[in-house]
Amino acid sequence: MVIDTLKCVGCSDCVVACQTENNVPIGYCRDWITETVDGSYPNIELELKSERCNHCENAPCVRCCPTGASHIVEGGIVLVTPNECIGCGACIESCPYDARYQHPDGYVDKCTFCQHRLKKGELPACVSVCPTKCMYFGDLDNPNSEVSRLLKNRKYKTLAPEAGTKPHVYYLI
Amino acid sequence: MSTSRRKFIKISALGFGGVAASASAFNMFGTNSYLNELVLDSIAKKLNVTPTYCEVCFWKCAAWAHSDNEGNIIKIIGNETDPHCYGRLCPRGTGGIGMYSDEDRLKKPLIRTNIDGEQTFREASWEEALDIIANKFKSIKEKYGSEAFALLKHGSPGKHLEHLFKAYGSDTIAEPAYAQCRGAREAGFALTYGSWVGSPEPTDIRDTKCLVLIGSHIGENMHNSQVQEMSDAIDNGATIITVDPRFSTAASKSKHWLAIKPATDIALMLAWMNVIIEEGLYDKNYVEKYTTGFNELKDHVLNFTPEWAYGITTIKPEVIRETAREMANASPSVIVHPGRHVSWYGDDTQRARAMAILNGLLGSWGRRGGFYFKESIKVPKFPSPTYPHPKWDWKDIGEKYPMAQMGITTEVIRAAIPSEDNKYPVKAMMVAGTNITKSIPEKALLEKAIEELEFLVVMDTMPMDVTGYADIVLPECTYLERYDGIRSATNREPSIAVRFPAVKPKYDSKPGWWVAKQIGERIGLGDYFNYNDYEEVIAWQLEQMGTSIEEMRKIGVKHFPRTSGPLFLKEGEKYEFPTESGKIELYSKQLKSLGFDPMPNYTKHPEPPQGFYRLNYGRAPMHTFSRTANNPNLNDLKSENDLWVNPKVARILGLRKGQEVWLRNQDEVTSTFSIKVRVTERVRWDSVYMVHGFGHDNKKLSRAYGKGINDTQLISKVAVDPIMGGTGMRGNFVEILTENPHKTVEI
Numbered sequence: 001m002v003i004d005t006l007k008c009v010g011c012s013d014c015v016v017a018c019q020t021e022n023n024v025p026i027g028y029c030r031d032w033i034t035e036t037v038d039g040s041y042p043n044i045e046l047e048l049k050s051e052r053c054n055h056c057e058n059a060p061c062v063r064c065c066p067t068g069a070s071h072i073v074e075g076g077i078v079l080v081t082p083n084e085c086i087g088c089g090a091c092i093e094s095c096p097y098d099a100r101y102q103h104p105d106g107y108v109d110k111c112t113f114c115q116h117r118l119k120k121g122e123l124p125a126c127v128s129v130c131p132t133k134c135m136y137f138g139d140l141d142n143p144n145s146e147v148s149r150l151l152k153n154r155k156y157k158t159l160a161p162e163a164g165t166k167p168h169v170y171y172l173i
Numbered sequence: 174m175s176t177s178r179r180k181f182i183k184i185s186a187l188g189f190g191g192v193a194a195s196a197s198a199f200n201m202f203g204t205n206s207y208l209n210e211l212v213l214d215s216i217a218k219k220l221n222v223t224p225t226y227c228e229v230c231f232w233k234c235a236a237w238a239h240s241d242n243e244g245n246i247i248k249i250i251g252n253e254t255d256p257h258c259y260g261r262l263c264p265r266g267t268g269g270i271g272m273y274s275d276e277d278r279l280k281k282p283l284i285r286t287n288i289d290g291e292q293t294f295r296e297a298s299w300e301e302a303l304d305i306i307a308n309k310f311k312s313i314k315e316k317y318g319s320e321a322f323a324l325l326k327h328g329s330p331g332k333h334l335e336h337l338f339k340a341y342g343s344d345t346i347a348e349p350a351y352a353q354c355r356g357a358r359e360a361g362f363a364l365t366y367g368s369w370v371g372s373p374e375p376t377d378i379r380d381t382k383c384l385v386l387i388g389s390h391i392g393e394n395m396h397n398s399q400v401q402e403m404s405d406a407i408d409n410g411a412t413i414i415t416v417d418p419r420f421s422t423a424a425s426k427s428k429h430w431l432a433i434k435p436a437t438d439i440a441l442m443l444a445w446m447n448v449i450i451e452e453g454l455y456d457k458n459y460v461e462k463y464t465t466g467f468n469e470l471k472d473h474v475l476n477f478t479p480e481w482a483y484g485i486t487t488i489k490p491e492v493i494r495e496t497a498r499e500m501a502n503a504s505p506s507v508i509v510h511p512g513r514h515v516s517w518y519g520d521d522t523q524r525a526r527a528m529a530i531l532n533g534l535l536g537s538w539g540r541r542g543g544f545y546f547k548e549s550i551k552v553p554k555f556p557s558p559t560y561p562h563p564k565w566d567w568k569d570i571g572e573k574y575p576m577a578q579m580g581i582t583t584e585v586i587r588a589a590i591p592s593e594d595n596k597y598p599v600k601a602m603m604v605a606g607t608n609i610t611k612s613i614p615e616k617a618l619l620e621k622a623i624e625e626l627e628f629l630v631v632m633d634t635m636p637m638d639v640t641g642y643a644d645i646v647l648p649e650c651t652y653l654e655r656y657d658g659i660r661s662a663t664n665r666e667p668s669i670a671v672r673f674p675a676v677k678p679k680y681d682s683k684p685g686w687w688v689a690k691q692i693g694e695r696i697g698l699g700d701y702f703n704y705n706d707y708e709e710v711i712a713w714q715l716e717q718m719g720t721s722i723e724e725m726r727k728i729g730v731k732h733f734p735r736t737s738g739p740l741f742l743k744e745g746e747k748y749e750f751p752t753e754s755g756k757i758e759l760y761s762k763q764l765k766s767l768g769f770d771p772m773p774n775y776t777k778h779p780e781p782p783q784g785f786y787r788l789n790y791g792r793a794p795m796h797t798f799s800r801t802a803n804n805p806n807l808n809d810l811k812s813e814n815d816l817w818v819n820p821k822v823a824r825i826l827g828l829r830k831g832q833e834v835w836l837r838n839q840d841e842v843t844s845t846f847s848i849k850v851r852v853t854e855r856v857r858w859d860s861v862y863m864v865h866g867f868g869h870d871n872k873k874l875s876r877a878y879g880k881g882i883n884d885t886q887l888i889s890k891v892a893v894d895p896i897m898g899g900t901g902m903r904g905n906f907v908e909i910l911t912e913n914p915h916k917t918v919e920i
Contacts, residue, residue, distance in 0.1 A: 009392030
């Protein structure tokens with residue numbers, strides 16, 4: 001997933017679209033908006049961006065899961081199998097992105113990149129709803145995909161690179 | 174702005190204890206993620222899909238409501254062919270399900286009653302409530318004439334009631350969308366181009382090379398297609414110039430942010446005109462061919478140099494020159510955006526005129542990347558008798574304001590207060606779809622008027638604050654549960670969209686069309702409501718337009734070919750503008766003849782006294798007006814507003830982030846509730862800022878009650894635009910109180 005911070009206006013549509021698509025209870029969220037302000041009036045910079053699970057290649061949440069409920073599936077998506085999750089919360093603590101939460105039903109929940117939609121050839125709900133079209137989703141292994149081209153042609157960053165997680169969400173800057 | 178992670182952690186910690194008890198809930202998710210998907214898929218398959226258009230704001234994006242067989246709305250997705258949203262709703266549209274699912278909704282008609290000397294509401298049947306209302310309609314007409322019954326409205330329900338009121342003989346109708354919002358803009362552009370800007374604005378943002386935003390915060394206002402097109406413009410490398418004393422989201426996307434001193438925009442625009450004319454940067458062919466009054470304008474702005482404007486606006490002369498040149502370089506693909514909420518300082522029509530004139534000099538009206546010639550298709554009116562002619566109407570009430578082209582809410586409200594010179598006394602009022610205690614300033618005036626009214630009936634879906642003043646409250650069902658009129662909007666090409674009910678009305682709520690018809694029939698106006706169900710009206714209209722209910726159920730939005738000609742002027746085309754001169758009027762003879770400045774001038778506006786800060790307000794992208802604060806989905810994104818304070822001010826006053834404060838304005842109006850401080854460099858040291866629409870005082874709004882401050886409460890002083898009657902609301906000053914000024918606090 002590639003997110004263009006130069007276009008995001010921080011409207012939170014991705015948050016509410018995810019909630020309704022994935023039946024996330026009110027009071028919880030799988031994605032969220034952050035706002036960073038730098039500088040002082042009138043020389044200010046503002047960065048708004050939508051954050052979620054980074055679907056890391058080297059995912060601490062998968063490594064620390066005692067039951068194997070957290071796992072990586074084909075395509076690099078990190079998922080949680082609810083009925084294998086004992087709700088110990090180790091993954092929540094291990095995640096440098098604070099991307100997981102405990103569902104009121106006990107298991108740990110997080111972004112799935114809307115895998116159920118991907119299987120149908122649809123984009124994740126957040127990507128498909130975004131009014132600024134600042135989110136892109138596709139195959140990073142394919143050098144001709146839109147996401148690959150964006151990363152080739154634009155400056156980008158990942159979050160918390162120091163954690164060594166090899167995240168798969170990229171931010172254009 | 175953000176969905177707080179802190180809140181999330183707190184809640185998840187509470188949820189932890191529930192693990193063992195709810196372990197059985199896991200079974201429904203299957204044994205692995207693959208089965209999990211299958212379960213989700215099968216749930217998704219059963220959903221019914223109904224065409225609608227959104228009513229959470231005025232943009233009215235067409236959408237598909239997805240509902241299950243149990244009558245739950247599951248999600249709402251934008252209609253891909255709709256030019257208002259291109260398949261992408263904004264957070265409010267996506268969260269529109271909360272308008273339906275909110276358990277605080279009005280459920281039954283309520284009638285004010287006196288129990289042991291205490292005024293309260295009792296639940297009533299529709300029959301009883303409608304009978305009382307119908308009797309009031311009759312008695313007001315007998316005693317004072319139909320004209321004395323006024324309607325203040327907004328949105329779709331307002332349309333149905335407007336029909337009822339006009340049939341009854343009253344055109345004493347107004348809505349805050351005019352005098353409290355975009356009226357001055359419409360007047361300013363009509364005076365220049367002969368036509369309103371209208372909604373959606375005909376700005377060709379997607380193809381623009383330069384977008385100039387003056388106090389317009391696209392991205393915080395989620396005027397959907399405009400937000401989308403601004404994104405396209407960013408992709409295309411367009412220059413954005415934002416003029417705003419606050420570092421808005423749009424400012425952060427801009428090449429130039431002009432951190433202007435509040436209330437000085439006209440001075441900046443005059444200086445821009447000066448540069449564009451003096452340096453010969455204007456579109457000479459266009460100006461010569463299509464405009465009138467250029468020489469007068471040239472003389473007028475001669476002395477309004479960037480150096481002159483610097484002392485007023487604090488914008489450096491070189492920045493004024495550079496941005497003017499940048500606009501001219503992009504010409505004619507440049508948009509000086511007319512904005513939307515423009516009732517700021519009382520000279521708002523003149524400010525809109527300055528914007529209109531700049532666009533004229535840059536040749537952007539009727540040009541690609543500037544403004545396109547909009548077009549809509551007329552929806553035929555369902556057969557009904559002609560309306561009677563009222564003896565007086567909204568025009569007479571607003572007669573002091575020669576360019577008022579719609580009812581002025583504040584004047585209609587004032588007309589309810591008896592006085593010797595009140596020629597048009599309003600005695601009863603219906604309010605629908607607008608929470609006037611939050612949408613209209615000068616609360617003291619409003620309360621006085623309400624006190625004088627013989628009868629006030631309010632129709633809404635939610636127990637908004639205004640319902641507390643009503644004699645009768647009618648629970649309308651939400652847009653997801655009703656038919657409404659066909660949406661026909663001005664756009665690049667004409668299109669229509671329909672709203673069909675996705676689910677049955679919850680509780681004992683009813684659609685607005687039904688309420689209008691029931692009252693109409695009770696007062697002998699049945700001929701005006703010659704149908705059993707509003708579906709019949711829509712079916713008839715669609716048939717006239719060459720389509721049908723069946724087709725629209727499948728497509729939701731239908732497009733029609735343009736008939737008015739191309740979107741843009743052809744090179745050298747002869748074109749007559751619908752003004753008196755047939756040209757773009759840089760100099761306005763009409764304004765001159767009415768005794769106003771024929772060209773805009775800068776007027777100095779009051780500044781905050783020592784210890785006070787200018788109260789500025791704006792929008793958050795996930796809320797509309799005061800309408801959505803209690804919506805469970807949207808409240809979850811932002812549950813209260815906060816007070817933006819510059820760090821310098823915070824240091825001087827010793828304010829901390831998150832500290833609760835109260836505000837008191839220049840008229841000693843103190844906020845009922847407190848607000849949390851947000852210390853941020855994004856706001857000037859002479860101003861504070863908050864998002865409009867919070868601080869609800871009706872306890873029945875369980876999520877929104879007492880959360881944040883209602884900015885409108887502190888807008889007790891307005892600067893009235895003498896041209897069209899708009900109420901400028903940005904001239905109120907507040908002091909920040911760190912101690913609770915209320916002796917007893919209601920909790």
